[in-house]
Amino acid sequence: MPVEVRRRVPAPLLFVLGGVSMYVGAALAVGLFDTLSPSAVAVLRLLGAAAVLLAWRRPGRSAWRGSALVGAAAFGLATGLMNLAFYEAIARLPLGTAVAIEFCGPVAVAAVASRRPRDVAAVVLAAVGVLLIADVRWSGSPSGVLWALAAATMWAAYILLARRVAVSGGGLDGMAVGFTVAAVVLSPVLLASPLTPLADPQILLLAVGVGVLSSVVPYVLDQIVLRRVGQARFAVMLALLPATATVIGLVALGQVPGALEAAGIAAVVAAVALRSRDGDVHPA
Template identity: 80%
Template sequence: MYVGAALAVGLFERLLPSAVAVLRLLGAALVLLAWRRPARAAWRGPRFWRATAFGLATALMNIAFYEAIARLPLGTAVAIEFCGPVVVAAVATRRPRDVAALLSAAVGVLLIADVRWSGSPSGVLWALGAATMWAAYIVLGKRVAAAGNGVDDMTVGFAAATVVLSPLLLLGGTGALSALADPVVLLLAVGVGVLSSVIPYVLDQVVLRRLGQARFAVLLALLPATATVVGLFGLAQIPTLAEALGIAAVVAAVALRSRDGDTPEAVGRTGA
């Protein structure tokens, strides 16, 4: 996922972050449509609208995230974005050990936000916006996965969201149009879509069918660590001491989290 994000940062010189996010969605939708070819039933009724809501939440999460990493280091933005899964897990959890895990993650996010607020408040706000959409992604993604046609419905959702958000591709004016005509830009966009959307989101659908959303949300705390490593080696972004401590606190939440999975009944109580 974050190798794809590092590639996306390189596209920000040619296109606005929001346009790169839409291109990522487009690339992912094209690959998924060619692979899955959803049946007609997936394109109508409640199933279609559920998929579209999921697709839009995913797309808005990506747009906010790309706006954040245009202003903040990759690992920092991911750790702040983790507020979303923290809230989802806090709503679903019942055990003291899990509360401790959530508090650890929250402390980590606060440490990072405190470091970055003075330098880039807009970056922090975009990351928090991405966190909100990430929470929606988990909740809606669980519903899509539980319906039994997760990957096909995700394909429909991505296609619908691409159509709705396609005007964002033109926000950069004539410069954006020339960039969109560049085969290298389009090839990179498809690569970003595959690395950052197709592979991880298909795996998410597999995992969400087997885990409760609370456990899934806290396991996502591994992402700030991987994002920091990719940012360090791929973008030469070195975290400050406070940021490193904050990221470590978020990752520590994984070790504190209960090992047993959520029961179907517990997942039902969360509204998933």
């Protein structure tokens, strides 16, 4: 995306575009659950994203050394573990429940980073909106709840580490390095699944597609957004994801939201608008 065009596009719109890409990738991932475990799908998604980013960016030697490598590796592992834990959670819990629990992470980041009363109000609105949209049901296996809480923890870590990678000046290169390190570290997870499907070119092609749509595109847009807004505002904007999913369900699948879901969407939009009016100090 050209720099001038990128600057003219509002940060919330960029974030929504990333969310749309993420959910299209999730639709592709559903087809992989029939032949592979959720953890294996998450690792294949990471491998696909790493391969595409390495071919695109070709990070120089400096990106593989010292503090740059450590920061990128921590970011990549947080991202990979977040995806792995979430896939395992939705295999055991209703999607709405898993999403609601996972949102404890970004909401906590926003609350800790808040400094003004309107920030707190925005966080409360976002939390209420997410709970309404997700239609939380506290049922399911204890292991599913633990996986969802693990995903929430990794999501909070992702926000903090992604911000550091973004402002360090090596955002996309750092992402390529981080995803590569995480793919290598987590690749033994694939051994827990049958290896026969991995020989199918169609499976591998789907994995690359899931990696690009669910990781490369949304996380690249995250880097752009993070350069323009603070951590608290970014964490509130994450609440747009369930709203985006609801709209996609309405348009593509004819899923009409109920009264609670509509109220949740309104609360989320209000939270983003409230927080957006307060300008953050932009990083140099």
